[in-house]
Amino acid sequence: xxxIISQPRxxxxxxxxxxVLAIPKAIPIIHAxxxxxxxxxDYAATGAGRQGEGYAGxxxxxxxxxxxxxxVFGGEEKLRSVIEGAIKILKGDLFVVLSxxxxxxxxDDVEKVAKVFARDGRPLVGVETSGFKxxxxxxxxxxxxxxIDQFVGEARPPKKKGTVNVFSVVxxxxxxxxxxxEQIKSLLEKIGLRVNILFGAGSKGTEEWxxxxxxxxxxxxxxxxxxxxxxxxxxxxxxxxxxxxVLPVGAKETSAFLRAVGEYAQLxxxxxxxxxxxEERRYYDYFVSIGDFIALYQNNLPxxxxxxxxxxxxxxxxxxxxxxxxxxxxxxxxxxxxxxxNLEQVKEIAAKNIPEYQNSLLFEADGEIIAQDIKExxxxxxxxxLIGSDWEREIARETGNLFxxxxxxxxxxxxxRQTFVGYQGGLNLLEEIYGALFAGEEVSAATYVEAxxxxx
Amino acid sequence: xxxxxxxxxxxxxxxxxxPVRETRIGVCSAYCGSCGDLIDDLVSGCAQLQARKFAQSxxxxxxxxxxxxxxxxxxxxxxxxxxxxxxAFLGTGGMRKTMRMSKGKRDEDFVWIHTNMDETDVVQGGIxxxxxxxxxxxxxxxxxxxxxGNxxxxxxxxDDIDSLALELQGSLSAKIVPVHCEGFKSRYVASGYDAAYHGVLxxxxxxxxxxxxxxxxxxxxxxxxxxxxQTVNIFNVGSNSNSDEVELxxxxxxxxxxxxxxxxxxxxxxxxxxxxAALNVSICATHDDYLLGHLKERFxxxxxxxxxxxxxTSTNRWIRLIAEFFHLENEAERLIGFETxxxxxxxxxxxxxxxxxxxxxxxxxxxxxxxxxxxxxxxGMDLVGVKAHNIDRFVEELLENLHPTDxxxxxxxxxxxxxLNVLNQLKPDxxxxxxxxxGWASRFGVPNLPLFGQSLNxxxxxxxxxxxxxxxxxxxxxxxxxxxxxxxxxxxxRVWFEQDNRENIKETEKAx
Numbered sequence: 001x002x003x004i005i006s007q008p009r010x011x012x013x014x015x016x017x018x019x020v021l022a023i024p025k026a027i028p029i030i031h032a033x034x035x036x037x038x039x040x041x042d043y044a045a046t047g048a049g050r051q052g053e054g055y056a057g058x059x060x061x062x063x064x065x066x067x068x069x070x071x072v073f074g075g076e077e078k079l080r081s082v083i084e085g086a087i088k089i090l091k092g093d094l095f096v097v098l099s100x101x102x103x104x105x106x107x108d109d110v111e112k113v114a115k116v117f118a119r120d121g122r123p124l125v126g127v128e129t130s131g132f133k134x135x136x137x138x139x140x141x142x143x144x145x146x147x148i149d150q151f152v153g154e155a156r157p158p159k160k161k162g163t164v165n166v167f168s169v170v171x172x173x174x175x176x177x178x179x180x181x182e183q184i185k186s187l188l189e190k191i192g193l194r195v196n197i198l199f200g201a202g203s204k205g206t207e208e209w210x211x212x213x214x215x216x217x218x219x220x221x222x223x224x225x226x227x228x229x230x231x232x233x234x235x236x237x238x239x240x241x242x243x244x245x246v247l248p249v250g251a252k253e254t255s256a257f258l259r260a261v262g263e264y265a266q267l268x269x270x271x272x273x274x275x276x277x278x279e280e281r282r283y284y285d286y287f288v289s290i291g292d293f294i295a296l297y298q299n300n301l302p303x304x305x306x307x308x309x310x311x312x313x314x315x316x317x318x319x320x321x322x323x324x325x326x327x328x329x330x331x332x333x334x335x336x337x338x339x340x341x342n343l344e345q346v347k348e349i350a351a352k353n354i355p356e357y358q359n360s361l362l363f364e365a366d367g368e369i370i371a372q373d374i375k376e377x378x379x380x381x382x383x384x385x386l387i388g389s390d391w392e393r394e395i396a397r398e399t400g401n402l403f404x405x406x407x408x409x410x411x412x413x414x415x416x417r418q419t420f421v422g423y424q425g426g427l428n429l430l431e432e433i434y435g436a437l438f439a440g441e442e443v444s445a446a447t448y449v450e451a452x453x454x455x456x
Numbered sequence: 457x458x459x460x461x462x463x464x465x466x467x468x469x470x471x472x473x474x475p476v477r478e479t480r481i482g483v484c485s486a487y488c489g490s491c492g493d494l495i496d497d498l499v500s501g502c503a504q505l506q507a508r509k510f511a512q513s514x515x516x517x518x519x520x521x522x523x524x525x526x527x528x529x530x531x532x533x534x535x536x537x538x539x540x541x542x543x544a545f546l547g548t549g550g551m552r553k554t555m556r557m558s559k560g561k562r563d564e565d566f567v568w569i570h571t572n573m574d575e576t577d578v579v580q581g582g583i584x585x586x587x588x589x590x591x592x593x594x595x596x597x598x599x600x601x602x603x604x605g606n607x608x609x610x611x612x613x614x615d616d617i618d619s620l621a622l623e624l625q626g627s628l629s630a631k632i633v634p635v636h637c638e639g640f641k642s643r644y645v646a647s648g649y650d651a652a653y654h655g656v657l658x659x660x661x662x663x664x665x666x667x668x669x670x671x672x673x674x675x676x677x678x679x680x681x682x683x684x685x686q687t688v689n690i691f692n693v694g695s696n697s698n699s700d701e702v703e704l705x706x707x708x709x710x711x712x713x714x715x716x717x718x719x720x721x722x723x724x725x726x727x728x729x730x731x732x733a734a735l736n737v738s739i740c741a742t743h744d745d746y747l748l749g750h751l752k753e754r755f756x757x758x759x760x761x762x763x764x765x766x767x768x769t770s771t772n773r774w775i776r777l778i779a780e781f782f783h784l785e786n787e788a789e790r791l792i793g794f795e796t797x798x799x800x801x802x803x804x805x806x807x808x809x810x811x812x813x814x815x816x817x818x819x820x821x822x823x824x825x826x827x828x829x830x831x832x833x834x835x836g837m838d839l840v841g842v843k844a845h846n847i848d849r850f851v852e853e854l855l856e857n858l859h860p861t862d863x864x865x866x867x868x869x870x871x872x873x874x875x876l877n878v879l880n881q882l883k884p885d886x887x888x889x890x891x892x893x894x895g896w897a898s899r900f901g902v903p904n905l906p907l908f909g910q911s912l913n914x915x916x917x918x919x920x921x922x923x924x925x926x927x928x929x930x931x932x933x934x935x936x937x938x939x940x941x942x943x944x945x946x947x948x949x950r951v952w953f954e955q956d957n958r959e960n961i962k963e964t965e966k967a968x
Contacts, residue, residue, distance in 0.1 A: 002574040004589045005539070006567065012540030027947070033608050033639035035516020036540065038870075038892075043543035052895060056947035059870040059892045063513035066640050071612060085510020085960070089873055089952040091945075101538055101609045102640050105578060131538035132578050132609060394565075409546040 007367025007391050009310075009335045009408055010173060011043045013129040015136025016143035018044045020096045021057045022171030023147075023198065024205035027092035031079045031110055032100020034065035036131075044136070044172040048408050049415030051172065062086040066102045076108050083113070087122055093206040094151060096143060097126040104130025111150070118150065123206070125150040137336055140170045141228050148232065152212050156237060160214045162265070163194040165239075167229050168221035169312065171199045175410050179419030184221065187254065187422050190279075191262055191272050213237045219244065219261065223311040223349050224342035245349045247316025250324045250426030251283045283423040290430050300437070302402045304381060305329045306374050308388030309407035310336035311346045317387060317406060319353050320426055327385065329357040330377050335407065337365040367391045375399075385433060404433050460741065460850045461761060466749035472618045473636035474654040474746065477644040477848070481745070484847040484867050485643050488874065488957040491842075492861035498852065503867075507964045514869045517648030519544045521637035522605045523694050524652040526566055527552060528660075529723040532599040532630075533568040534589045536582060536617060537607025541639075542570055555910060558698040559721060567597060573609050582615050587624070594628045600724045601631045601660060611638030631724075633659040644846055645869060646742050653747040656719065656727065663755070664728045687714045687733040688778065689757075693743045694720065695823070695908040696915060703916035704739070704765060707775055710791050711784050719747070731755035735781050739774075739915070740764050740822050741850035763854065764822040765915050766923075767830025768796060795917045803834060806924040809931065811836030816882060818843035818866075818875060819890035819907040825854045827888060827907065827914075827923070832859070835924055840882040845869040845890070866957065872896045873948055874957045886927060901941030903934045 017040050020028040030037045041058050045051045053060060062085070064070065064078045079097070087095060099110045114126030127146035129139045144167075168184060171177045178200045185197040196208045196215060212233070218241040220230045230241035242264045248257035255276045262272035294301065305327040307318045311334045321327040332354065338346050343363065350361055364370050367389075374395055378384055384401040386392045389409050396403035405413050406420075420429040464481065468474045477483050484503040487494055497503035518541055526533045526545075535542040545568060552566040569592065571577075571585045586604065593602045606617055621632040635655040637648050669677075688708050692701055701717045708715035718730060736748045736759040748759040758781065765774040772792050779788030815837045817828040821844040832839040841864035847855070866878055872893060879887065879900055887897040887904040897904040905927055912926075913919045 002572055002576070004569055004585060004592060005572045006569040008539060008542075008546070008570060008572075010539070011543040011546075012538050014540055030513060033516060034514035034643065034645065035519060035544075035639050037513035038515060039519065039540055039543040041513075043540075043546045047543075047546045055945075058872075058895065059513055060872050060896070060947060061513045063511060065511055065514045065643070067643055068641055071640050081509055082511060089510060089949055090947050091949050092947065101607075102612065105609065105612050131540045132574050134574075135539060 005366045007371070009365065009367060009389060010135045010137065010337070011040055012131030012135060013133045013139035013142065014098060014100050014131055015040055015044055015173065016098055016127065016129045016139035017041075017061065018057070018136075018172035019140045019143050019170070019199075020098070021054050022177070022200060023094065023209065024201075024203055025055065025091070025093040026206065027056050027086065027090050027095050028061055029083055029086050029095055029097045030061055030063040030100065031075060031082075031097060031103045031108060032063065032066060033102050034063070034067075036100045037061045037063050043409065047411055048172050048175040049405070049410045049413050051175070051415065056090060056092065062090070066100075071102055071106055074106060074108060075103060076113055079108065079110070079113055083117060083124070087117070087124075094123045094125070094147070094209075096147065097124065098129045098143065099127075100129070101131045104128060104132065111146075114150070123151060135337065136173055137170060137225050140173070141226065144229050145232050147209065148212065148229075148236070151206075152209055155213050157214050159216050159239065160194070161216050162192065163196070163211070163215045164188065164265070165196045165198065165212050165215045165218045165233070166221065167198075167218065167226040170225060173310075173408065174313070175405075175408055175415050176419050179417045180421045180425075182417070183419045183421040183425055187248075187258060188219075188261065190275050191258055192267050193261070193265060213239075215239055217242055217265070221247070221257075223315070223346045224338050225310075225312070225336065227342070245312075245315075246319065246353055247312050248422060249316050249320040249420055249429065251280050251287075251423055252324055253316070253320060254422050254426070255280060279423050283427065286427050290427075290434070293434065301434075302383050302385040303328055304384040306331040306333075306377075306384060306386045306388070306392070307406070308333040308335060308370055308386075308392050310334065311338065311349070313406055315350055315353055317420065317429070318357075320429070322354060322357070324426070325430065329354065329360045330384070331362065331374055332357065332360045333370045333373070333388070334361065334363045335365050335367075335370070338363075371395055402433065402436060404429070404436065460852070461745055461749055464745070464749060466746065466753050468654065469658050469750070472634065474650045476642040476647045477650065478642060478647075480650070481848050483644045485869065486961055487847070487865065487867035488961055489865060490861065491855060491858050491863040491865045494847065494865050494867070495852070495855055498847065502963065503847070505963050505965070506961050508868070508871070509960050509962055510873070512871050512873060514643075515645040516541075516639035517642050517645050517651060518605055518607055518637040518639055520645055520648030520694075521635050521652040522568075522603070524649060524720065525603045525633065525635060525655065526568065527555070527694075527720045528601065528727075529561070529564065529721065530599050531601045531603055532593040532597050533566075533603045533605060534571065534586065534593060535568060535605045535607065536571045536573070536586050536589075536610050536615070537605075538573045538609055539570050541605075541607040542568055555698065556721060558911065559701075561721060567599075569593060578609060578613060581613060582610050583617070583620055586615070586617060587620060590620075590624055590628065590632065594630055599630050601633055602628070603633045603635055603655065605635050605637055608638050608640050611636070611641065631659050646846065649743050650746040653744070653750070657747070657750055657754075660724065660727050661730055662728060663731050683714060684732045685734050686712070686782070687716055689730065689733040689736045690715055690717050691736065691738050691744045691748065692717050692720045693740045695820070696739065697910055697912055699911075699913035700915040700919060703913060703918045707771070707791070707916055708778065711775070711779055711782070711787050713778070713782060713784075731757060733757055735760060735778065737778060738762075740820070742820055742822060742846075742848075745850065761850065764826045766823065766826040767920050768799060768834050768917070769829055770826040771916050771920065772796070799917050799921060802921055803924050806928045807835050809928045810924070812838060813885040813931070814838045814840045814883070815886045815888065816841045816843075816879065816884040817888045817907070818893055820845050821847055821851045822854070823907055825851055825858060828858065829854075830920060830923065831888070831927070834920065835927070837886070840864065840884050841866070841878055843868070843875055843878070873952065874960065876900060876946060876948060877953060877955075877957050880953055886931060888927075896946070898937045898940050899944055899946055901937050903930050903937050905930050
């Protein structure tokens, strides 16, 4: 979508900076105007659950801070000087040069500049990510492909059976990415795969990236973001990909995911089923306590569901809460602005996974239109659960409904390792949703007299 | 009433954009050395020519400019640029609301619209999209003003936003305010304040037209004239809190004057009356010399640009200068005597804990110098260095008063690599810094305190007490920073720590 937009939920292509920062010991170098890098940080780290600088983010990001002189005379010379400084001063295993709008318009070629350093054996990559080229989903895909082409390279080593690369949530754009990726890795390892998770604390960094060509196959756990990456890997390294478009949240979907991966990878069916049975037993052991709570507080609990997030999350979370917890989806707002070809695919995925609620679906990146729709549908209801960003939080506060954070911008919450993925994630989500019920005031399902007389 | 602005002129409202600060007042944005050397190099002009070889991400004037104008009541902001230019506002969502509510003003959402320029717009121009956004903003929100923040892309491709504003002005009820805050145009991020106030002065400051009374009432007219003759406009800034405004207003009231706080969070009505005052008082020259200088030329209102009232010495000085203008010297001394007697006694227990400890202060020029002076003079701390975003003519005298003359001074916005190198050499016990810097100090094991906070009092006498109290509290238990620094690394190489920061500075041919 390239029309005017208010209350946006993503940033420009330069958001790729955060994708680089999500790779352990990878360092972005920004060739853009002053402040571009900080704005990305403000949105994607501070405004994504206060995630902080990480290893070398925040104002530590090297930048040419392009000025009027650079715009008139070209900024490649200045860029070289900043690259030279960065590789000398900063301890990193991979340096990724990203261009912003000023560089893009005047035609500075960051890939060419990076190549000169790479020829001298420096781990340098250059990718064009001018803001006007697209949003940060586009930037994420571009930088991953750039690193694969320019850093991982042309190698075609023998494939290692049972080793997979995983492409899923977009780091930082998914505010829960750190916990999510750890959870996905752990689930896949349980059924016997060796996993290159590529981003976050569970990744071995550039060493893992260098092993991408050795993977037997790639897993794309996302409706459309990352599709261009895995198809590129298929062409480049001959590794096929397994596409699972729904976020596995809770017992049913996680078990389905593990079964599907197990089948695709031709893992021992017995092992996979044993793992699933064990995980489900544990899951329902915990789930039953929620069952008691729900039965007791039925009158106080919300049941209308509004979810506002990208296609991976909106469909995954809605499906879980509808299918396993009993919510009634009223609004499913998909905010990641898929292009027309991908849009059709996402619609199919939604139709398959939440078939009864197709009328609740709205593809919209403009938060204001979403807000209008929610308010209209809500009417005077105070029995709704709104799941989304700061924007939905405001509506929940205005209308006296329950709220849960899921998507950016998130300014009023600290996210460290929380996740809603997997068996564990499903329980985490319920704990957060219903925990919030007690945050504002005292809630009781019984009258005072009933409570003290033990309900008799 | 400011010797610093001697020789400066402010009559730029005929042009669509103000000159950037590099050319308007001259500025040093890169320096590593001693305080004494910096003063000499500012005079000779060579400090203004310095630049960095290796640089880390700086700030964009669009963020600061729109931070100012977006605070006004009942306005809509349009960011004319690709989507990322407004992303900083996503990270600060809710702050405008908090501030407005703390001031008891109407709770309003911050509405901003992106023209979301794409590749086609870069080729074909973005004016039609901007027109659409303006019409949409008018229809949807009926604001009193629509502000256009112009980004780098339309700035480079040459979108003529001023002609469009002129064309639509008659057909929209909202006033259209183009703000030229293209990031690449200035290395001095505070140029954004000038860009913002330029827009406000050109399009929003329209003095009220008073009609003659049907029945003449000389008594009432005289009272109104008297009130104006005793009114002081205090110019607030983005980094002060409501409690700062309450404290400064209290001090001005105590002199028998009428304080009025402007222009952040002001309504169009407030702005219309901006000229109805006897004296305009700045609390930070970095923010508002352009505005105050212009108001003097336009309305003849005298202004005071001197120090930032943080700490005892600076607050005393600020009060004395205001009082001097109104010939209230005796009242000022009585007030200062009373306030400082109480404060000195209250500070004593903190002084005991803080005296002799080494401190370092980083951030905006006026705030750091006044804060550093307070920690050194009033609390007996050992000031080991300061780091300023930028240095300009407005702090020359304050710099001269900083001791010792070989005090370590760094000039640079952000640049944590250089700052950590300095901290490594100086090893302070307490770091007081601008947002973005404190996390790195923590990783270095240096206990730290934010230089400002939206909901905390820093200014005036009550602010001095609060600042001392918080500093003492930070040093009471430093286990968190010890824990972080022992277990989390810093991304800088040993080579860097062995190098003198001055090696990263180069001289350029062009000032600014």
